[in-house]
Amino acid sequence: MAGATNSEIEGVDVVRRPALAATVPDALEADGYILGTPANIGYMSGALKVFFDLIYYPCLDSTRARPYGLYVHGNEGTEGAIRAVESITTGLSWAKAAEPVNVLGTPSKADLEACWELGATVAASLME
Template identity: 75%
Template sequence: MATLLIVHHTPSPATAEMFDAVLRGATDPEITGVDVVRRAALAATASDVLGADGLILGTPANIGYMSGALKHFFDQVYYPILDDTKGRPYGLFVHGNLGTEGAVKAVESIADGLEWKRVAAPVVVMGTPDKAALEACWELGATVAATLMD
């Protein structure tokens, strides 16, 4: 069975709502053969990443950058996973109240350095997530999970 790892930092109601929608998409009953594992960014380890076949990353945009928690995650796992996770599919969701471009760019730069493969456009939401935003989050979860199906 394939494993999808969702690494998230969801301190606000908006990011938590987005995470819930991503999780619902990833665990849709029509997606089979994929085990979904959730880890808070401050708890996720290199072993978690090495055991995953794909990833979804979620973060608020803090002062135009990814959260410190997600940055800490990358700082802890980067070198231990560098050679063993090339080509892994990934997706990203970001919430912000101001600029989000820096957060997206930073995560994509690190993912590029790891040679991960983005399989869906990032879902970026400014302000309160509306129905369309939550549907896009659901779609993100379902798309990344579906890439891992046998």
């Protein structure tokens, strides 16, 4: 959130929704997405999967080429979670604004900075 709401990024309104609260209208109204998930047994969280299940077909044609960013946190299996999200976002034809932030174990200062950069990159991509 801090990176996406950086004061140097103008004209971008950031709306935060938990995955289980996000709706099809939320996804359709958004110009870009920052997705976050824990890695659960080598996969994205059930909540993020439910979000994708709900919005996939209603948003398939209307959200093509929208930028997104992804951060994943876990002790192991983060690669599977990243692969699953990238598979779905590829199907949606969303544009990856930055490489995923993959956080293993306790987040370090560098991990937190990478997440800040991720948010700033996605938000800045909307200014163009």
